[in-house]
Structures are given as structure tokens and as C-alpha cells.
Amino acid sequence: MLREGALTAGQSWYEDPDGHVFISRTGHPLLASNLYLTMQRVIRAEGLGKMNPKGLRMSCGTLLVHLKVHPRIVKAVLRHSRIATTMDLYAEALAPDVIAAVGQLDRLLRQPARIRELEASQPTSDTR
Known part of the structure; x- marks a missing residue:
């Protein structure tokens, strides 16, 4: 979408050989501070x-782990250099209690009114 917009506007476009996810309006990778x-x-x-x-x-x-995406795919998405890194970080996400917690979180996130209700019931920072 950004590429088409830049080209339509007559701007030059940088084809990023590394395929960065976060890019500028001209296709260049965003610097960490800009991101x-x-x-x-x-x-x-x-x-x-x-x-x-x-x-x-x-x-x-x-x-991704909760969705049962294969660890090699998770590794690729997160750009880990080794599958062991992915498994070390996310193996605990396969535990039944973690899966249940993520399921509860998923259900909550699908209910914006409930989230606003929970936020309203939180004490303000002055009373903590």
C-alpha cells in the first residue's frame, strides 16, 4: 500500500532487500528511534x-505458539537465528495453564465494553 502510494505520487521507492516490517513512506527501514x-x-x-x-x-x-503455528514458522516470523532460541522463549506458552490464560485474554479482548468496565474500576494512580 505504501509502495503504490509513493509511486502514484511520483516519489522514488526503495526496494528493501531484507524485507523489514516497519518502513518509511519511501520504503527505507525505520530507524529504531523513529520506530x-x-x-x-x-x-x-x-x-x-x-x-x-x-x-x-x-x-x-x-x-503464534498458542495458535499452534509450527515452531520453525514462529522462528522465521520473529527472525530468530536458531530454533532453540524460539523454543527456549516460547515452550512455556504450550503449558495448559498458559493456553487457558491466553484463551481468557482472547475472549476479553473481543469485548471492548468489558475492558472499559475493568479500566473504570481500577484505582487511580493517586490512590495506589
Whole structure:
């Protein structure tokens, strides 16, 4: 989508040989600092809580394992150099109690009204 938009607007486009996920409007990989700032703008605009790229990466890996995606695919998505790294980090996600917890989280995330209700019942930072 970005590529087509840039080319339609007559802008040059960089074909990233490494296939980075986060790129600029011209196809160049985002620098880590720009990625973080962009992510924080999106988080604020969507009214989400505190998040960082590492947490999103861990969530992605855990959800892929929960979805029973083959570990080699998870390794490729997360760009781990060794399958052992993937298994060391995400093997615990296969535990039945973890699978049950992720299922509960999934059900909760599908109920925005319930999330707002839970947020409203949280004490403010002044009373903690």
C-alpha cells in the first residue's frame, strides 16, 4: 500500500532487500528511534496502554505458539537465528495453564465494553 502510494505520487521507492516490517513512506527501514516514536503516536491515537516493541514481539510469539503455528514458522516470523532460541522463549506458552490464560485474554479482548468496565474500576494512580 505504501509502495503504490509513493509511486502514484511520483516519489522514488526503495526496494528493501531484507524485507523489514516497519518502513518509511519511501520504503527505507525505520530507524529504531523513529520506530519507537511512531509506535508511541499510534498507541496514543488508539488510546492503548503502555507498550514497547519488545513486548509486542513477545506477544506475537506467544500468540503464534498458542495458535499452534509450527515452531520453525514462529522462528522465521520473529527472525530468530536458531530454533532453540524460539523454543527456549516460547515452550512455556504450550503449558495448559498458559493456553487457558491466553484463551481468557482472547475472549476479553473481543469485548471492548468489558475492558472499559475493568479500566473504570481500577484505582487511580493517586490512590495506589
